[in-house]
Amino acid sequence: MNALEIDAVWKYFGDFPALRDIGFTVQSGSVVALLGRNGAGKTTLLRIMAGLAKPSKGSVKINGNEVREESTRRRIGVLGHGISLYDELTATENLVLFGKLYGLDDAAKHAHQWLERTGLERVRDGLVREFSRGMRQRLAVARTFIHNPEVLLFDEPFTSLDDRAIAVLQSLINEAKSRGCTIVMSTHQLREAIELATHIVLIRKGELAYAGERRQEMLDDPTWLYRTFEGESVS
Amino acid sequence: MKEELSRKGAELAKKQISFSASSAPLRETVFSFLGQCLTIAQKDLRAEWRTKEALNASLAFSTVILILFSFALDPNPEMMQEFSGGLLWLVFLFAGALVLNRSFAREMQNDCLDALLASPVPPSGLFLGKTLANYALLMTLEFICLAEFGILFNVRWLANVGPLMLVMALGTWGMTVVGTVFSALTVNLRLREVMLPVLVYPMMVPVMMAAMILTTDLLAGTALGPGNMLWVRVLVGFDVIFTLLGVSLIDTVLVG
Secondary structure (H helix, E strand, O other), X not given: OEEEEEEXXXXXXXXXXXXXXXXXXXXXXXEEEEEOOOOOOHHHHHHHHOOOOOOOEEEEEEOOEEXXXXXXXXXXXXXXXXXXXXXXXXXXXXXXXXXXXXXXXXXXXXXXXXXXXXXOHHHOOOEXXXXXXXXXXXXXXXXXXXXXXXXXXXXXXXOOOOHHHHHHHHHHHHHHHHOOOEEEEEOOOHHHHHHHOOEEEEEEOOEEEEEEEOOHHHHHOOOHHHHHHOOOOOO | OHHHHHHHHHHHHHHHHHHHHHHHHHHHHHHHHHHXXXXXXXXXXXXXXXXXXXXHHHHHHHHHHHHHXXXXXXXXXXXXXXXXXXXXXXXXXXXXXXXXXXXXXXXXXXXXXXXXXXXXXXXXXXHXXXXXXXXXXXXXXXXXXXXXXXXXXXXXXXXXXXXXXXXXXXXXXXXXXXXXXXXXXXXXXXXXHHHHHHHXXXXXXHHHHHHHHXXXXXXXXXXXXXXXXHHHXXXXXXXXXXXXXXXXXXXXXXXO
């Protein structure tokens, strides 16, 4: 079954086409590394997949449903560039807030479980504005996973994370992988992404340059992908 | 006859069962929607209570305006009858813009708006939740302003307090709904503090006119009646139309 169906997606910013006719499918349980140079359109595509922006043309479906449908959004976990947490609320209040918005029965219980898992139990009543960068990042990870999403969308998840947050996120990604979650992550960290991924999508100047399974050549030499496909389009 | 009655009774019972079965998910959906609205409103009010950035600024601003006007104008009773409503609602409007400006701007910090939009909360729920929080803040601000106004201008507004509260409630809802929509619309603009009043004030002319006229009447001792009921209808109509517009347009405003 296809977890994600991207069909002929175009996105214009004014007259500029940031995405041009992007189309591929992602099977349930796949881990997709969304690769491309700065400005290639990775974040724009991820935002469309997450329902945070609408495509100018084309469609995106998650498990066969429109992204903006409430039932679909209940199944998605998004970790973007920002931590998406309120500085004026405590760690518990932030997690309870998102737990309630996702309709969890006992949001407070889930919040405490995730605070424990991310090592933030000790500061659960502390305001987020008083947290260190690493603590805020771990809390953002907890927010992403609190509703047990089936599809995870990460925009450069490891960028600017500290060691502990990277370890927490890696273990949660591995756990999600073993549960059969579908994961799409945009990243510049080629080697780590290719090692983790089952499928690779390469975007070049808003166009799809490669979409397919991870190949041995990519593992042997992560730059092989760029060298091979950056100059040519794939049919 | 008895058989017919029992047959009709059975049909009615069947209809009631099917009605309650179909209304249960609807009721659940409505309660879930209201719960999400209240969660958003509670979050905004809690954040504002911790920082008090919008409330402190708007309170200080409104107090200064009222004090300056009390020195600038000679508050004799005749004159007060003419300008009390206008003065009061201008203060509400200018001070209210400071509260409304913060509404969606608060969500830009740490990209919180993305997390809200990615969540299952419908944009209309997000909008209504924020509107409720803004409404509570503006009503608080207005009660304080009204008390200050009474002291500084020697106006006995308690004489018509019930109808006055009704006018304030209706006028403030209209102001809040329009302000919240435009707060969402201007959230990504660099000059949003300037753009919000520029865009919002012309839209609020009907609600302000109605609220000013009614408030002036009530403070002058004229009760609500056939003579000014038209303006109450304007307030109600404005509130209903702009609430529906806000709810239906907010998805386009926020997601595109």
